[in-house]
Amino acid sequence: MASEPDDAVVVGSGPNGLAAAIALAEAGRSVRVLEARPVAGGGLRTEELLEPGFRHDVCSTVMALPPLLEHFDRMGLDLVAPPAPLAHPFDDGTAVVVERSVEDTARALGEPGYVGMVGPFASNARRLLPLVMRPPHVPSRFLLLLHFAELGLMPATAVARRLRGDRARALIAGAAAHSVLALDEWGTGAVALLMLASAHAAGWPIARGGSASVAGAMLRRLRALGAEVECDRRVDSLGDLPPHRVAVLDLVPKGVLDVTGDRLHGRYRRALERYRHGPGAFKLDWTLDAPIPWKARACSRAATVHLGGTFDEIALSEREVAAGRHAEKPFVLLTQPTLFDASRAPAGKHVAWAYCHVPNGSDLDVTKAIEDQVERFAPGFRDVIRKRCAWSPSRLEAAEPNCVGGDVMGGRMDLRGLVARPVLSLNPYATPDPSIFICSAATPPGGGVHGMCGVNAARAVLRA
Numbered sequence: 001m002a003s004e005p006d007d008a009v010v011v012g013s014g015p016n017g018l019a020a021a022i023a024l025a026e027a028g029r030s031v032r033v034l035e036a037r038p039v040a041g042g043g044l045r046t047e048e049l050l051e052p053g054f055r056h057d058v059c060s061t062v063m064a065l066p067p068l069l070e071h072f073d074r075m076g077l078d079l080v081a082p083p084a085p086l087a088h089p090f091d092d093g094t095a096v097v098v099e100r101s102v103e104d105t106a107r108a109l110g111e112p113g114y115v116g117m118v119g120p121f122a123s124n125a126r127r128l129l130p131l132v133m134r135p136p137h138v139p140s141r142f143l144l145l146l147h148f149a150e151l152g153l154m155p156a157t158a159v160a161r162r163l164r165g166d167r168a169r170a171l172i173a174g175a176a177a178h179s180v181l182a183l184d185e186w187g188t189g190a191v192a193l194l195m196l197a198s199a200h201a202a203g204w205p206i207a208r209g210g211s212a213s214v215a216g217a218m219l220r221r222l223r224a225l226g227a228e229v230e231c232d233r234r235v236d237s238l239g240d241l242p243p244h245r246v247a248v249l250d251l252v253p254k255g256v257l258d259v260t261g262d263r264l265h266g267r268y269r270r271a272l273e274r275y276r277h278g279p280g281a282f283k284l285d286w287t288l289d290a291p292i293p294w295k296a297r298a299c300s301r302a303a304t305v306h307l308g309g310t311f312d313e314i315a316l317s318e319r320e321v322a323a324g325r326h327a328e329k330p331f332v333l334l335t336q337p338t339l340f341d342a343s344r345a346p347a348g349k350h351v352a353w354a355y356c357h358v359p360n361g362s363d364l365d366v367t368k369a370i371e372d373q374v375e376r377f378a379p380g381f382r383d384v385i386r387k388r389c390a391w392s393p394s395r396l397e398a399a400e401p402n403c404v405g406g407d408v409m410g411g412r413m414d415l416r417g418l419v420a421r422p423v424l425s426l427n428p429y430a431t432p433d434p435s436i437f438i439c440s441a442a443t444p445p446g447g448g449v450h451g452m453c454g455v456n457a458a459r460a461v462l463r464a
Contacts, residue, residue: 005243012250014042019451023458025225034233046210075217078208085204087302095296111168125201133445152190159189173314174306182322280393280406283355287386307332330356360405410441429457
């Protein structure tokens with residue numbers, strides 16, 4: 001006798017695929033997750049890349065956008081919040097440190113206007129983030145969202161000009177650069193405000209043991225709900241799927257087109273074929289004999305460090321990349337997790353990683369440019385390096401196919417890319433085929449380890 005088909009088969013087990021599967025299973029649906037790799041988790045992977053005992057997060061480390069943190073608490077995930085979420089050093093040997101308190105941060109900046117700009121969003125972060133991380137809708141807290149949009153729709157350059165001090169403006173630039181866009185593009189102000197609000201509200205924690213711990217917690221929750229997870233199950237076409245009622249694809253448009261074949265056609269298919277990817281990333285992982293020797297010792301209080309100096313320097317770096325060129329002094333985003341989680345390295349040793357933005361698909365090795373930026377703010381850094389591992393855009397894509405050309409955001413994150421993600425639609429998770437849905441970072445709200453693309457897609461499936 002044939003078994004009943006699954007209510008939903010989720011293809012891909014990144015944070016969005018797992019979040020979609022959990023939301024569907026919690027709603028009482030039968031769910032099966034298929035993952036091509038031997039281990040589930042997608043970008044939530046932690047591996048001994050260079051030496052035994054040194055554990056590196058292959059993709060993400062810091063959980064900067066926290067809508068799912070309360071869910072993780074229920075799953076028993078051990079999150080470690082560093083004393084300070086973020087540090088931004090300067091050439092004079094000092095650094096701006098984002099404290100959990102908005103007021104303390106403003107005093108350190110010498111910038112009273114910072115409180116009025118960031119404070120309302122930090123104090124309302126638990127309400128604001130769910131509002132902006134859903135597809136277009138009429139929100140229940142319209143005035144809060146309207147206030148955010150008033151500033152957020154501006155370019156980061158305009159937002160920064162509302163502050164007087166160079167240090168405060170540099171902090172805005174580093175936060176806005178998470179958009180992987182030129183800082184004079186509309187909407188980059190929203191990224192800066194969201195990143196800083198979430199830093200104050202949630203502390204940008206890391207998972208003890210590495211990001212694989214996040215995947216482990218989600219998988220335990222899934223299995224407790226009775227869902228099935230199958231690894232080493234490559235899906236080349238929908239014909240490879242077991243019997244199901246709905247397929248939910250944790251794939252960007254390139255993968256969706258490959259898997260669906262001629263099931264999606266006409267105007268919708270042409271829109272997916274035109275989908276735009278943003279710049280790529282070039283990433284370095286290091287094993288270290290000692291902590292990074294920062295000139296500004298306060299940088300050792302934060303797991304995340306933004307390296308780029310002034311606002312103008314960071315803006316130039318991102319503008320060069322947006323124009324398809326390599327920045328001479330790239331903006332570098334660095335994490336140093338073993339300062340706060342000793343389980344990731346042997347006693348007294350450390351791991352760190354950093355990346356900069358490069359043109360999509362670039363094959364230029366920018367190891368020296370990245371390490372020059374670290375050495376600039378931490379003289380002697382190269383002396384503590386044991387081994388390094390470089391990830392070009394092509395290697396990133398080979399490890400995680402959704403990172404097309406090294407695009408870790410799942411698609412360009414400008415205003416057009418957010419509104420038409422992956423196509424212009426009031427229900428961007430649905431496709432013309434009522435049995436096919438998309439839950440990857442190519443749907444709202446876009447890139448980042450937050451799982452909300454998956455949660456939103458599951459809600460669309462349940463409504464259908």
